[in-house]
Amino acid sequence: MSVWGRIFVDHPWSALLVAALFALLWLWRSPRRRSPGLAIVAALPALAWTAYAVYEWGMNVWSGSVIAPIRVDLLVMIPLLIGISLLGVAAMVRGTA
Numbered sequence: 001m002s003v004w005g006r007i008f009v010d011h012p013w014s015a016l017l018v019a020a021l022f023a024l025l026w027l028w029r030s031p032r033r034r035s036p037g038l039a040i041v042a043a044l045p046a047l048a049w050t051a052y053a054v055y056e057w058g059m060n061v062w063s064g065s066v067i068a069p070i071r072v073d074l075l076v077m078i079p080l081l082i083g084i085s086l087l088g089v090a091a092m093v094r095g096t097a
Contacts, residue, residue, distance in 0.1 A: 009071070012056035019049035022088060029092045045088035052081055 008015050023046040026039075055077075063069035 012053050012060050015049050015053035019046050022046035041091040042088050045085045048084045
């Protein structure tokens with residue numbers, strides 16, 4: 001299993017730590033924000049990681065009830081979360097420049 005799987009799939013609560021980090025960054029950077037549109041984009045990673053944690057918890061419960069869970073959904077989820085995270089970081093950096 002990959003590093004992603006060992007960290008986030010086996011322990012869904014760890015995605016909440018990433019969500020909390022993005023929320024703290026958003027709160028720290030929000031007073032200096034110029035554009036409300038950028039504020040929404042900067043908040044997306046925290047929301048996405050929270051949603052992923054809830055989803056992954058549900059999948060963790062589900063995988064205990066099947067014989068051989070095949071997680072094809074991660075082929076979409078991982079790049080999507082990485083993309084949203086990079087977009088949010090870029091919005092935070094751009095909003096404070």
